[in-house]
Amino acid sequence: MSEWWTYRLADFLLFSPETYYRLFELHNNAVWPAQLVAALAGLAILALTLLQPPWAGRAIAALLAAAWIFVGWSFLIARYADINFVATYFAWAFFAQAALLAASGVGFARIQPSPSDATLAHKIGIGLIAFALLAYPFLGALAGRKWSEVELFGIAPDPTALLTLGVLLTARRTPWELAIIPALWCIVTGATLWVMDDPAAIVMPAAALLTLGLAATKPWHPRAG
Amino acid sequence: MPLTRRAFLASLAAASAASIALPRFGLAQSGLLTKPIPSSGEKLPLVGLGSWITFNVGDDPVARDACAAVMQAFFAEGGRMIDSSPMYGSAQEVIGYGLKKLNATDEVFSADKVWTGGDGPEQIAESERRWGVQRFDLLQVHNLLSFEKHLDTLFAMKASGKLRYVGITTSHGRRHREFEEVMKAHPLDFIQVTYNVVDRDVEKRILPLAEEKGIAVIANRPFQQGALIDGLEGETLPPFASEIGAKNWAQLLLKFIVSHPAMTCAIPATSKVAHLRENMGASYGPLPDAKLRARIAAYVEEI
Numbered sequence: 374m375s376e377w378w379t380y381r382l383a384d385f386l387l388f389s390p391e392t393y394y395r396l397f398e399l400h401n402n403a404v405w406p407a408q409l410v411a412a413l414a415g416l417a418i419l420a421l422t423l424l425q426p427p428w429a430g431r432a433i434a435a436l437l438a439a440a441w442i443f444v445g446w447s448f449l450i451a452r453y454a455d456i457n458f459v460a461t462y463f464a465w466a467f468f469a470q471a472a473l474l475a476a477s478g479v480g481f482a483r484i485q486p487s488p489s490d491a492t493l494a495h496k497i498g499i500g501l502i503a504f505a506l507l508a509y510p511f512l513g514a515l516a517g518r519k520w521s522e523v524e525l526f527g528i529a530p531d532p533t534a535l536l537t538l539g540v541l542l543t544a545r546r547t548p549w550e551l552a553i554i555p556a557l558w559c560i561v562t563g564a565t566l567w568v569m570d571d572p573a574a575i576v577m578p579a580a581a582l583l584t585l586g587l588a589a590t591k592p593w594h595p596r597a598g
Numbered sequence: 599m600p601l602t603r604r605a606f607l608a609s610l611a612a613a614s615a616a617s618i619a620l621p622r623f624g625l626a627q628s629g630l631l632t633k634p635i636p637s638s639g640e641k642l643p644l645v646g647l648g649s650w651i652t653f654n655v656g657d658d659p660v661a662r663d664a665c666a667a668v669m670q671a672f673f674a675e676g677g678r679m680i681d682s683s684p685m686y687g688s689a690q691e692v693i694g695y696g697l698k699k700l701n702a703t704d705e706v707f708s709a710d711k712v713w714t715g716g717d718g719p720e721q722i723a724e725s726e727r728r729w730g731v732q733r734f735d736l737l738q739v740h741n742l743l744s745f746e747k748h749l750d751t752l753f754a755m756k757a758s759g760k761l762r763y764v765g766i767t768t769s770h771g772r773r774h775r776e777f778e779e780v781m782k783a784h785p786l787d788f789i790q791v792t793y794n795v796v797d798r799d800v801e802k803r804i805l806p807l808a809e810e811k812g813i814a815v816i817a818n819r820p821f822q823q824g825a826l827i828d829g830l831e832g833e834t835l836p837p838f839a840s841e842i843g844a845k846n847w848a849q850l851l852l853k854f855i856v857s858h859p860a861m862t863c864a865i866p867a868t869s870k871v872a873h874l875r876e877n878m879g880a881s882y883g884p885l886p887d888a889k890l891r892a893r894i895a896a897y898v899e900e901i
Contacts, residue, residue, distance in 0.1 A: 384770070387687045388654045389869070392661065399658055455656030456687045 388456040390569040394513065397522040397529060400452050404528060407443070411527025414440065415506045415536060422486045422499060422543045430485030430544070434478020437537055440527040441471040448529060463561065467530070470537075470554040483548040484540055494587040498542025501580060505536035512573045531577055534558040538584040547588040556581040629882050630676040633862050635763065636812035637787045642707065644856040645881045646679030647672050647874070648818065648867030654687035655869075664869060666696035671871045673705050675878035681790075681816065681865045682729075683711040683740055684721055690728035698730055706731075709788075709816070711740035711767060718744075718751040736788055738765035742773055742780065749784055763787035769818055774799065778807060786813050793817040793861065794826060795854050795898045805860035814862040817855045821866060826851060829901075836897045838890060843883030848873070852880035854894045857887075 401408065414436045421429040445467030453460035477483045487495055509532045510523045526532040534555040541552050559581035566574035632641035647669070655661035669680070682689045690710070697703050710725050712718050722737065737752050739745045745766060755761035765788030768777050781789060781804070789808055791800045794817065808815050821827045830847045844850035848866070855864045866877045886894060 387651060387685075389651055392655050392658070395658055395661065396656070399656075452656070456654050458685075458687065 386565070386568045390571070392456055393565070393569065394518055394522045396452055396456070397524055398519060400448055401521060401523065401525075401528065403452075404447055407447075408525055408528055411440065411525055412506075415526040418536065418540065419499070419502050419506065422502060422540065425486045425488070430482045431479050433486075433540055434474045434484055437478065437540065438471040438474035440533050441467045441474065441537075443527060444530050444533050445471070463530075463558075466554050466557070470551070473551055473554070477548055477550055484544040484551065486543045487545040492591065494542045494591050497583065497587055498539045501539030501542060501584070502536050505532040505539060509535055509576070512576065516572055530558060531562050534562075535577065535580055538580060542584055542587055547591050549588075552585065552588065556585060631881050631885070633856075635787060635814045635862065637763070637814070642814075642863050643676055643678055643881050644863050645677060645852060645878055646681060646707075646709070646816070646863045646865040647677055648865040649680065649682040649689040649693060650686055650867050651823070652867040652869040653682070653689035653692045655692055656688050662692055662695050665692050666699045667871055668869060668874050669693070669696040669702070670700055671874045672878070673700065673702055675875065676881065677878060678705065678707040679709055679816075679863060679865065680706055681709040681818075684713050684725055685711075685740065690725055694728050694730040703731055707735045709736040709738065710734050711738045712748045712752070713740040714743055718748050722751075722755075733760050733762070736763040736765055737761055738767045738788060738790055740767055742766060742768060742776060745780060749780075753784075765789055765816075767818070768792070770797075774804060778803060781807055781811060781813060786811075788814045788816060788862075790816040790818055792819045793855055793858070794820050794822060795851055795895055796822065796826060798895075801858070805858060809860040815860050817861055817864040820852060820855050820864040821848070830898070833901050836893070838893060841884070842886050842890065845879060846876050848876045849880040850894060852877060853885055854891055856880065857885035857891055
Protein backbone atom coordinates (compact mmCIF):
# COMPACT_ATOMS: atom_id res chain seq x y z
CA MET A 374 0.00 0.00 0.00
CA SER A 375 1.37 3.36 -0.98
CA GLU A 376 2.15 6.06 1.55
CA TRP A 377 0.75 3.85 4.27
CA TRP A 378 1.78 6.29 6.98
CA THR A 379 -0.83 8.76 5.73
CA TYR A 380 -3.65 6.34 6.49
CA ARG A 381 -5.52 6.61 9.75
CA LEU A 382 -7.24 3.70 11.43
CA ALA A 383 -10.60 5.27 10.50
CA ASP A 384 -9.71 5.03 6.80
CA PHE A 385 -10.01 1.26 7.05
CA LEU A 386 -13.53 1.34 8.43
CA LEU A 387 -15.73 0.26 5.55
CA PHE A 388 -19.09 0.48 7.27
CA SER A 389 -21.12 2.71 9.56
CA PRO A 390 -21.63 1.92 13.25
CA GLU A 391 -25.36 1.44 12.56
CA THR A 392 -24.57 -1.23 9.98
CA TYR A 393 -22.11 -2.95 12.33
CA TYR A 394 -24.52 -3.10 15.29
CA ARG A 395 -27.38 -4.13 13.04
CA LEU A 396 -25.31 -7.21 12.12
CA PHE A 397 -25.91 -8.55 15.62
CA GLU A 398 -29.66 -8.02 15.36
CA LEU A 399 -29.79 -9.83 12.00
CA HIS A 400 -27.50 -12.54 13.33
CA ASN A 401 -29.56 -13.06 16.50
CA ASN A 402 -32.71 -13.41 14.40
CA ALA A 403 -31.02 -15.81 11.99
CA VAL A 404 -29.55 -18.24 14.54
CA TRP A 405 -32.37 -18.34 17.09
CA PRO A 406 -32.72 -20.56 19.19
CA ALA A 407 -28.95 -21.20 19.18
CA GLN A 408 -28.75 -18.55 21.92
CA LEU A 409 -30.32 -21.01 24.36
CA VAL A 410 -27.77 -23.71 23.57
CA ALA A 411 -24.94 -21.16 23.83
CA ALA A 412 -26.23 -19.90 27.19
CA LEU A 413 -26.36 -23.47 28.51
CA ALA A 414 -22.84 -24.11 27.25
CA GLY A 415 -21.61 -20.90 28.89
CA LEU A 416 -23.23 -21.74 32.21
CA ALA A 417 -21.83 -25.27 31.99
CA ILE A 418 -18.33 -23.85 31.55
CA LEU A 419 -18.80 -21.61 34.59
CA ALA A 420 -20.05 -24.57 36.63
CA LEU A 421 -17.16 -26.78 35.51
CA THR A 422 -14.56 -24.19 36.47
CA LEU A 423 -16.13 -24.08 39.96
CA LEU A 424 -16.88 -27.80 40.50
CA GLN A 425 -13.72 -29.04 38.80
CA PRO A 426 -14.41 -32.67 38.05
CA PRO A 427 -11.29 -34.35 36.65
CA TRP A 428 -12.63 -34.13 33.11
CA ALA A 429 -13.59 -30.45 33.42
CA GLY A 430 -10.67 -29.07 31.37
CA ARG A 431 -11.35 -31.34 28.41
CA ALA A 432 -15.09 -30.66 28.48
CA ILE A 433 -14.56 -26.89 28.70
CA ALA A 434 -12.10 -26.99 25.80
CA ALA A 435 -14.57 -28.96 23.67
CA LEU A 436 -17.38 -26.50 24.40
CA LEU A 437 -15.12 -23.54 23.65
CA ALA A 438 -13.89 -25.09 20.40
CA ALA A 439 -17.48 -25.56 19.27
CA ALA A 440 -18.25 -21.94 20.16
CA TRP A 441 -15.24 -20.60 18.18
CA ILE A 442 -16.21 -22.66 15.14
CA PHE A 443 -19.85 -21.61 15.30
CA VAL A 444 -19.01 -17.91 15.66
CA GLY A 445 -16.39 -18.09 12.92
CA TRP A 446 -18.77 -19.70 10.50
CA SER A 447 -22.18 -18.23 11.35
CA PHE A 448 -21.11 -14.70 12.23
CA LEU A 449 -17.73 -13.90 10.65
CA ILE A 450 -18.16 -15.70 7.34
CA ALA A 451 -21.92 -15.75 6.87
CA ARG A 452 -22.54 -12.20 8.06
CA TYR A 453 -19.60 -9.91 8.90
CA ALA A 454 -17.75 -10.79 5.66
CA ASP A 455 -20.65 -9.19 3.74
CA ILE A 456 -19.50 -5.75 4.86
CA ASN A 457 -15.84 -6.40 5.69
CA PHE A 458 -13.77 -8.64 3.43
CA VAL A 459 -11.13 -9.05 6.17
CA ALA A 460 -13.69 -10.95 8.24
CA THR A 461 -12.94 -14.09 6.23
CA TYR A 462 -9.36 -13.97 7.55
CA PHE A 463 -10.69 -13.40 11.05
CA ALA A 464 -12.80 -16.52 10.59
CA TRP A 465 -9.72 -18.59 9.75
CA ALA A 466 -8.13 -17.34 12.98
CA PHE A 467 -11.28 -18.46 14.84
CA PHE A 468 -11.04 -21.91 13.24
CA ALA A 469 -7.35 -22.06 14.19
CA GLN A 470 -8.29 -21.24 17.78
CA ALA A 471 -10.85 -24.05 17.71
CA ALA A 472 -8.18 -26.45 16.44
CA LEU A 473 -5.79 -25.32 19.16
CA LEU A 474 -8.48 -25.78 21.80
CA ALA A 475 -9.13 -29.28 20.49
CA ALA A 476 -5.45 -30.22 20.44
CA SER A 477 -4.19 -28.50 23.55
CA GLY A 478 -7.36 -28.36 25.64
CA VAL A 479 -9.09 -31.62 24.75
CA GLY A 480 -6.05 -33.64 23.71
CA PHE A 481 -3.57 -32.58 26.38
CA ALA A 482 -5.98 -31.27 29.03
CA ARG A 483 -4.00 -28.05 29.38
CA ILE A 484 -6.87 -25.95 30.71
CA GLN A 485 -7.82 -28.06 33.72
CA PRO A 486 -9.10 -25.56 36.32
CA SER A 487 -6.90 -25.09 39.36
CA PRO A 488 -8.31 -25.50 42.88
CA SER A 489 -10.75 -22.67 43.40
CA ASP A 490 -9.18 -21.50 46.66
CA ALA A 491 -6.02 -20.74 44.74
CA THR A 492 -4.85 -17.58 43.13
CA LEU A 493 -6.08 -14.10 42.39
CA ALA A 494 -5.77 -15.05 38.73
CA HIS A 495 -8.29 -17.84 39.27
CA LYS A 496 -10.76 -15.49 40.93
CA ILE A 497 -10.41 -12.89 38.22
CA GLY A 498 -10.82 -15.68 35.66
CA ILE A 499 -14.16 -16.68 37.19
CA GLY A 500 -15.10 -13.00 37.24
CA LEU A 501 -14.25 -12.65 33.52
CA ILE A 502 -16.32 -15.70 32.64
CA ALA A 503 -19.30 -14.31 34.56
CA PHE A 504 -18.74 -10.87 32.98
CA ALA A 505 -18.65 -12.38 29.47
CA LEU A 506 -21.85 -14.33 30.12
CA LEU A 507 -23.91 -11.88 32.06
CA ALA A 508 -22.59 -8.32 31.71
CA TYR A 509 -20.77 -7.77 28.41
CA PRO A 510 -23.83 -8.69 26.32
CA PHE A 511 -25.74 -5.81 27.86
CA LEU A 512 -23.15 -3.03 27.55
CA GLY A 513 -24.64 -2.06 24.19
CA ALA A 514 -28.12 -1.72 25.63
CA LEU A 515 -26.70 0.39 28.47
CA ALA A 516 -25.17 2.65 25.83
CA GLY A 517 -28.60 3.07 24.25
CA ARG A 518 -28.48 0.37 21.59
CA LYS A 519 -31.37 -2.00 20.92
CA TRP A 520 -31.79 -5.13 23.06
CA SER A 521 -32.11 -7.17 19.90
CA GLU A 522 -28.46 -6.29 19.10
CA VAL A 523 -27.25 -8.09 22.22
CA GLU A 524 -23.88 -9.87 21.81
CA LEU A 525 -23.89 -13.29 23.48
CA PHE A 526 -21.22 -15.86 24.25
CA GLY A 527 -21.08 -18.55 21.57
CA ILE A 528 -23.06 -16.35 19.18
CA ALA A 529 -20.93 -13.20 18.87
CA PRO A 530 -17.11 -13.00 18.83
CA ASP A 531 -16.39 -10.55 21.67
CA PRO A 532 -17.95 -12.39 24.62
CA THR A 533 -16.63 -15.68 23.19
CA ALA A 534 -13.06 -14.35 23.26
CA LEU A 535 -13.64 -12.77 26.67
CA LEU A 536 -14.95 -15.97 28.24
CA THR A 537 -12.06 -17.93 26.74
CA LEU A 538 -9.56 -15.57 28.37
CA GLY A 539 -11.35 -16.06 31.68
CA VAL A 540 -11.08 -19.84 31.31
CA LEU A 541 -7.35 -19.58 30.64
CA LEU A 542 -6.91 -17.67 33.89
CA THR A 543 -8.61 -20.44 35.85
CA ALA A 544 -6.22 -23.04 34.46
CA ARG A 545 -3.51 -24.42 36.69
CA ARG A 546 -0.87 -22.94 34.45
CA THR A 547 -1.19 -20.70 31.45
CA PRO A 548 -1.59 -22.45 28.10
CA TRP A 549 -0.10 -19.49 26.20
CA GLU A 550 -0.84 -21.00 22.81
CA LEU A 551 -4.54 -20.59 23.58
CA ALA A 552 -4.21 -16.95 24.64
CA ILE A 553 -2.76 -15.51 21.43
CA ILE A 554 -5.80 -15.46 19.14
CA PRO A 555 -8.30 -14.28 21.78
CA ALA A 556 -5.88 -11.49 22.77
CA LEU A 557 -5.43 -10.47 19.13
CA TRP A 558 -9.18 -10.46 18.66
CA CYS A 559 -9.47 -8.12 21.66
CA ILE A 560 -7.17 -5.68 19.86
CA VAL A 561 -9.08 -6.00 16.57
CA THR A 562 -12.47 -5.43 18.16
CA GLY A 563 -11.12 -2.68 20.41
CA ALA A 564 -9.77 -0.85 17.35
CA THR A 565 -13.05 -1.31 15.45
CA LEU A 566 -15.16 0.02 18.31
CA TRP A 567 -12.70 2.83 19.00
CA VAL A 568 -12.90 4.06 15.41
CA MET A 569 -16.69 3.99 15.76
CA ASP A 570 -16.47 6.06 18.98
CA ASP A 571 -18.02 3.24 20.99
CA PRO A 572 -17.42 3.83 24.72
CA ALA A 573 -17.02 0.05 25.20
CA ALA A 574 -13.91 0.07 22.98
CA ILE A 575 -11.60 -0.12 25.97
CA VAL A 576 -13.25 -3.19 27.53
CA MET A 577 -11.82 -5.95 25.34
CA PRO A 578 -8.21 -4.68 25.14
CA ALA A 579 -8.29 -4.06 28.91
CA ALA A 580 -9.50 -7.63 29.49
CA ALA A 581 -6.70 -8.97 27.30
CA LEU A 582 -4.08 -6.94 29.16
CA LEU A 583 -5.48 -8.05 32.51
CA THR A 584 -5.44 -11.69 31.43
CA LEU A 585 -1.93 -11.61 30.03
CA GLY A 586 -0.64 -9.69 33.06
CA LEU A 587 -2.20 -12.08 35.56
CA ALA A 588 -1.28 -15.14 33.53
CA ALA A 589 2.35 -14.03 33.64
CA THR A 590 2.25 -14.14 37.45
CA LYS A 591 1.23 -17.79 37.45
CA PRO A 592 3.77 -20.58 37.83
CA TRP A 593 5.18 -22.00 34.63
CA HIS A 594 4.83 -25.54 35.89
CA PRO A 595 1.99 -27.19 37.72
CA ARG A 596 2.37 -27.04 41.45
CA ALA A 597 2.62 -30.29 43.28
CA GLY A 598 -0.69 -31.31 44.74
CA MET B 599 -31.07 37.00 -31.96
CA PRO B 600 -34.38 37.09 -33.87
CA LEU B 601 -36.37 33.90 -33.62
CA THR B 602 -36.58 32.34 -37.07
CA ARG B 603 -39.20 29.75 -37.96
CA ARG B 604 -36.47 27.14 -38.26
CA ALA B 605 -35.03 27.95 -34.84
CA PHE B 606 -38.51 27.91 -33.32
CA LEU B 607 -39.25 24.48 -34.76
CA ALA B 608 -35.88 23.22 -33.62
CA SER B 609 -36.51 24.43 -30.08
CA LEU B 610 -39.93 22.77 -30.10
CA ALA B 611 -38.36 19.52 -31.18
CA ALA B 612 -35.72 19.85 -28.48
CA ALA B 613 -38.37 20.55 -25.85
CA SER B 614 -40.43 17.53 -26.81
CA ALA B 615 -37.31 15.35 -26.92
CA ALA B 616 -36.41 16.63 -23.47
CA SER B 617 -39.86 15.79 -22.14
CA ILE B 618 -39.59 12.27 -23.56
CA ALA B 619 -36.09 11.91 -22.11
CA LEU B 620 -37.21 12.99 -18.65
CA PRO B 621 -36.74 10.11 -16.31
CA ARG B 622 -39.72 8.36 -14.77
CA PHE B 623 -38.93 9.69 -11.33
CA GLY B 624 -41.20 12.60 -11.69
CA LEU B 625 -39.21 15.64 -11.29
CA ALA B 626 -38.79 19.15 -11.66
CA GLN B 627 -35.44 19.41 -13.24
CA SER B 628 -35.68 22.86 -14.70
CA GLY B 629 -32.76 24.90 -13.51
CA LEU B 630 -30.64 21.84 -12.72
CA LEU B 631 -27.04 22.89 -13.25
CA THR B 632 -24.73 20.71 -15.30
CA LYS B 633 -21.17 20.85 -16.55
CA PRO B 634 -19.81 19.17 -19.66
CA ILE B 635 -17.30 16.33 -19.65
CA PRO B 636 -14.53 18.04 -21.65
CA SER B 637 -13.64 15.00 -23.75
CA SER B 638 -17.19 14.46 -25.03
CA GLY B 639 -19.35 17.45 -24.20
CA GLU B 640 -21.83 15.17 -22.38
CA LYS B 641 -23.38 17.12 -19.54
CA LEU B 642 -23.37 15.88 -15.97
CA PRO B 643 -25.31 17.28 -13.00
CA LEU B 644 -23.02 18.96 -10.48
CA VAL B 645 -23.89 16.61 -7.65
CA GLY B 646 -23.43 12.84 -7.88
CA LEU B 647 -23.75 10.13 -5.26
CA GLY B 648 -20.88 8.39 -3.48
CA SER B 649 -21.29 4.98 -1.84
CA TRP B 650 -18.26 4.64 0.46
CA ILE B 651 -19.47 3.31 3.87
CA THR B 652 -23.09 4.44 3.43
CA PHE B 653 -24.06 1.75 0.90
CA ASN B 654 -22.05 -1.06 2.49
CA VAL B 655 -25.01 -2.56 4.34
CA GLY B 656 -24.57 -6.23 3.44
CA ASP B 657 -27.68 -8.25 2.73
CA ASP B 658 -29.84 -6.44 5.28
CA PRO B 659 -33.15 -6.06 3.39
CA VAL B 660 -34.28 -3.05 5.43
CA ALA B 661 -31.02 -1.16 4.89
CA ARG B 662 -30.95 -2.12 1.20
CA ASP B 663 -34.40 -0.64 0.73
CA ALA B 664 -33.29 2.51 2.56
CA CYS B 665 -30.37 2.81 0.09
CA ALA B 666 -32.75 2.24 -2.82
CA ALA B 667 -34.92 5.07 -1.45
CA VAL B 668 -31.86 7.35 -1.44
CA MET B 669 -31.18 6.36 -5.07
CA GLN B 670 -34.80 6.98 -6.01
CA ALA B 671 -34.66 10.47 -4.50
CA PHE B 672 -31.33 11.02 -6.26
CA PHE B 673 -32.76 10.21 -9.69
CA ALA B 674 -35.91 12.17 -8.89
CA GLU B 675 -33.76 15.24 -8.21
CA GLY B 676 -32.06 14.80 -11.56
CA GLY B 677 -28.92 13.04 -10.30
CA ARG B 678 -27.02 10.67 -12.59
CA MET B 679 -23.51 9.73 -11.45
CA ILE B 680 -23.19 7.04 -8.79
CA ASP B 681 -19.63 6.11 -7.82
CA SER B 682 -18.44 2.92 -6.18
CA SER B 683 -15.51 0.54 -5.95
CA PRO B 684 -14.89 -3.18 -5.49
CA MET B 685 -13.24 -2.29 -2.18
CA TYR B 686 -16.43 -0.78 -0.73
CA GLY B 687 -17.65 -4.09 0.68
CA SER B 688 -21.21 -4.79 -0.44
CA ALA B 689 -21.82 -1.28 -1.88
CA GLN B 690 -21.74 -2.43 -5.51
CA GLU B 691 -24.33 -5.13 -4.86
CA VAL B 692 -26.51 -2.69 -2.96
CA ILE B 693 -26.36 -0.25 -5.90
CA GLY B 694 -27.26 -3.14 -8.21
CA TYR B 695 -30.20 -3.98 -5.96
CA GLY B 696 -31.40 -0.36 -6.11
CA LEU B 697 -30.97 -0.07 -9.89
CA LYS B 698 -32.95 -3.24 -10.42
CA LYS B 699 -35.67 -2.25 -7.99
CA LEU B 700 -36.00 1.19 -9.58
CA ASN B 701 -35.44 -0.12 -13.11
CA ALA B 702 -32.91 2.67 -13.43
CA THR B 703 -29.95 1.21 -15.32
CA ASP B 704 -30.66 3.68 -18.13
CA GLU B 705 -30.76 6.66 -15.76
CA VAL B 706 -27.51 6.06 -13.99
CA PHE B 707 -24.08 7.29 -15.02
CA SER B 708 -22.18 4.34 -13.58
CA ALA B 709 -18.74 5.12 -12.21
CA ASP B 710 -16.65 2.38 -10.66
CA LYS B 711 -13.00 1.46 -10.13
CA VAL B 712 -10.40 -1.22 -10.66
CA TRP B 713 -8.47 -2.06 -7.57
CA THR B 714 -5.30 -3.95 -6.57
CA GLY B 715 -2.88 -5.73 -8.85
CA GLY B 716 -5.23 -8.65 -9.47
CA ASP B 717 -6.83 -9.60 -12.74
CA GLY B 718 -8.39 -6.34 -14.01
CA PRO B 719 -10.82 -7.72 -16.63
CA GLU B 720 -12.09 -10.38 -14.26
CA GLN B 721 -12.60 -7.83 -11.50
CA ILE B 722 -14.40 -5.47 -13.88
CA ALA B 723 -16.70 -8.25 -15.10
CA GLU B 724 -17.54 -9.07 -11.49
CA SER B 725 -18.24 -5.38 -10.77
CA GLU B 726 -20.55 -5.18 -13.82
CA ARG B 727 -22.38 -8.25 -12.57
CA ARG B 728 -22.83 -6.72 -9.11
CA TRP B 729 -24.15 -3.46 -10.54
CA GLY B 730 -26.28 -5.31 -13.09
CA VAL B 731 -25.00 -3.14 -15.96
CA GLN B 732 -23.80 -4.22 -19.39
CA ARG B 733 -20.94 -1.75 -19.35
CA PHE B 734 -19.73 1.03 -17.11
CA ASP B 735 -19.82 4.66 -18.14
CA LEU B 736 -16.62 5.37 -16.25
CA LEU B 737 -13.92 3.14 -14.80
CA GLN B 738 -11.11 4.60 -12.73
CA VAL B 739 -7.87 3.14 -11.43
CA HIS B 740 -8.38 3.21 -7.68
CA ASN B 741 -5.65 5.20 -5.91
CA LEU B 742 -3.28 4.56 -8.82
CA LEU B 743 -2.85 0.93 -7.76
CA SER B 744 -1.10 -0.95 -10.61
CA PHE B 745 -2.11 1.89 -12.91
CA GLU B 746 0.13 0.95 -15.87
CA LYS B 747 -1.52 -2.42 -16.27
CA HIS B 748 -5.05 -1.25 -15.52
CA LEU B 749 -4.90 1.80 -17.80
CA ASP B 750 -3.94 -0.45 -20.72
CA THR B 751 -7.00 -2.58 -19.98
CA LEU B 752 -9.32 0.43 -19.63
CA PHE B 753 -8.15 2.20 -22.79
CA ALA B 754 -8.53 -1.07 -24.72
CA MET B 755 -12.06 -1.44 -23.36
CA LYS B 756 -12.87 2.13 -24.37
CA ALA B 757 -11.50 1.57 -27.87
CA SER B 758 -13.71 -1.48 -28.32
CA GLY B 759 -16.81 0.27 -27.00
CA LYS B 760 -16.99 -1.67 -23.73
CA LEU B 761 -16.41 1.46 -21.68
CA ARG B 762 -17.20 5.13 -22.24
CA TYR B 763 -14.68 6.99 -20.08
CA VAL B 764 -11.35 6.28 -18.38
CA GLY B 765 -10.10 7.87 -15.18
CA ILE B 766 -7.81 7.65 -12.17
CA THR B 767 -8.45 8.42 -8.52
CA THR B 768 -6.66 9.43 -5.39
CA SER B 769 -7.88 10.54 -2.00
CA HIS B 770 -6.62 12.44 1.02
CA GLY B 771 -3.98 14.16 -1.12
CA ARG B 772 -1.88 11.03 -1.69
CA ARG B 773 0.61 10.52 -4.54
CA HIS B 774 -0.14 13.85 -6.19
CA ARG B 775 3.20 14.05 -8.00
CA GLU B 776 2.73 10.66 -9.61
CA PHE B 777 -0.91 11.53 -10.27
CA GLU B 778 0.20 14.56 -12.28
CA GLU B 779 2.58 12.44 -14.32
CA VAL B 780 -0.22 10.02 -15.23
CA MET B 781 -2.47 12.97 -16.15
CA LYS B 782 0.23 14.28 -18.49
CA ALA B 783 1.05 10.94 -20.06
CA HIS B 784 -2.41 9.49 -20.76
CA PRO B 785 -5.54 10.79 -22.51
CA LEU B 786 -7.73 10.56 -19.42
CA ASP B 787 -11.39 11.57 -19.47
CA PHE B 788 -11.73 11.88 -15.68
CA ILE B 789 -9.75 12.28 -12.51
CA GLN B 790 -11.15 11.91 -9.01
CA VAL B 791 -9.51 13.73 -6.12
CA THR B 792 -10.28 14.84 -2.59
CA TYR B 793 -11.44 18.44 -2.67
CA ASN B 794 -13.45 20.48 -0.20
CA VAL B 795 -13.37 23.87 1.48
CA VAL B 796 -10.59 22.67 3.82
CA ASP B 797 -8.62 20.19 1.68
CA ARG B 798 -7.57 22.40 -1.21
CA ASP B 799 -4.14 21.07 -2.10
CA VAL B 800 -5.28 20.10 -5.62
CA GLU B 801 -5.94 23.77 -6.46
CA LYS B 802 -2.20 24.33 -6.82
CA ARG B 803 -1.32 22.00 -9.66
CA ILE B 804 -3.80 19.21 -10.31
CA LEU B 805 -6.91 21.29 -11.04
CA PRO B 806 -5.08 23.72 -13.36
CA LEU B 807 -3.55 20.74 -15.15
CA ALA B 808 -7.00 19.14 -15.53
CA GLU B 809 -8.32 22.36 -17.05
CA GLU B 810 -5.38 22.60 -19.40
CA LYS B 811 -5.69 18.97 -20.51
CA GLY B 812 -9.48 18.98 -20.70
CA ILE B 813 -10.04 16.33 -18.03
CA ALA B 814 -13.28 16.16 -16.03
CA VAL B 815 -12.81 16.27 -12.24
CA ILE B 816 -14.84 14.47 -9.58
CA ALA B 817 -14.47 15.66 -5.97
CA ASN B 818 -14.57 12.93 -3.35
CA ARG B 819 -14.89 13.44 0.42
CA PRO B 820 -16.71 16.78 -0.05
CA PHE B 821 -17.61 16.87 3.64
CA GLN B 822 -14.48 15.07 4.91
CA GLN B 823 -16.62 11.99 5.49
CA GLY B 824 -19.15 14.02 7.47
CA ALA B 825 -16.59 15.61 9.79
CA LEU B 826 -16.95 19.04 8.15
CA ILE B 827 -20.73 19.05 8.44
CA ASP B 828 -20.55 17.76 12.03
CA GLY B 829 -18.05 20.48 12.90
CA LEU B 830 -20.24 23.20 11.43
CA GLU B 831 -23.45 21.94 13.01
CA GLY B 832 -25.13 24.70 14.98
CA GLU B 833 -22.95 27.40 13.40
CA THR B 834 -24.83 30.19 11.65
CA LEU B 835 -24.69 30.24 7.89
CA PRO B 836 -22.91 33.34 6.61
CA PRO B 837 -25.31 36.05 5.39
CA PHE B 838 -23.92 35.79 1.86
CA ALA B 839 -25.12 32.13 1.60
CA SER B 840 -28.52 33.41 0.53
CA GLU B 841 -26.91 35.22 -2.43
CA ILE B 842 -26.27 31.83 -4.02
CA GLY B 843 -29.40 30.16 -2.71
CA ALA B 844 -27.57 27.93 -0.20
CA LYS B 845 -30.10 27.03 2.48
CA ASN B 846 -27.77 24.91 4.63
CA TRP B 847 -24.11 24.07 5.17
CA ALA B 848 -24.21 21.07 2.85
CA GLN B 849 -25.32 23.23 -0.04
CA LEU B 850 -22.82 25.97 0.71
CA LEU B 851 -19.92 23.50 0.94
CA LEU B 852 -20.96 21.71 -2.25
CA LYS B 853 -21.44 24.96 -4.15
CA PHE B 854 -17.94 25.95 -3.09
CA ILE B 855 -16.58 22.73 -4.60
CA VAL B 856 -18.46 22.61 -7.88
CA SER B 857 -17.94 26.30 -8.60
CA HIS B 858 -14.22 25.74 -9.13
CA PRO B 859 -13.78 26.17 -12.87
CA ALA B 860 -12.00 22.82 -13.24
CA MET B 861 -14.51 20.86 -11.19
CA THR B 862 -17.16 18.77 -12.93
CA CYS B 863 -19.08 17.30 -10.00
CA ALA B 864 -18.92 16.32 -6.33
CA ILE B 865 -20.02 12.94 -4.99
CA PRO B 866 -21.27 13.22 -1.40
CA ALA B 867 -22.40 9.93 0.14
CA THR B 868 -25.43 9.63 2.36
CA SER B 869 -27.82 6.98 3.62
CA LYS B 870 -30.62 9.46 4.35
CA VAL B 871 -33.13 10.78 1.84
CA ALA B 872 -33.34 14.13 3.67
CA HIS B 873 -29.58 14.64 3.39
CA LEU B 874 -29.66 13.56 -0.25
CA ARG B 875 -32.24 16.26 -0.99
CA GLU B 876 -30.15 18.84 0.86
CA ASN B 877 -27.11 17.86 -1.19
CA MET B 878 -28.97 17.93 -4.48
CA GLY B 879 -30.14 21.44 -3.70
CA ALA B 880 -26.60 22.55 -4.51
CA SER B 881 -27.32 21.71 -8.17
CA TYR B 882 -29.71 24.63 -8.42
CA GLY B 883 -29.41 28.41 -8.27
CA PRO B 884 -26.38 30.58 -8.75
CA LEU B 885 -22.84 29.42 -7.97
CA PRO B 886 -20.32 31.57 -6.11
CA ASP B 887 -17.76 33.51 -8.12
CA ALA B 888 -14.07 33.59 -7.19
CA LYS B 889 -14.58 36.42 -4.72
CA LEU B 890 -17.44 34.72 -2.94
CA ARG B 891 -15.53 31.40 -2.90
CA ALA B 892 -12.73 33.14 -1.04
CA ARG B 893 -15.23 34.52 1.48
CA ILE B 894 -16.74 31.04 2.04
CA ALA B 895 -13.29 29.55 2.66
CA ALA B 896 -12.34 32.39 5.02
CA TYR B 897 -15.62 32.08 6.94
CA VAL B 898 -15.24 28.32 7.43
CA GLU B 899 -11.61 28.71 8.42
CA GLU B 900 -12.58 31.23 11.07
CA ILE B 901 -15.06 28.77 12.58
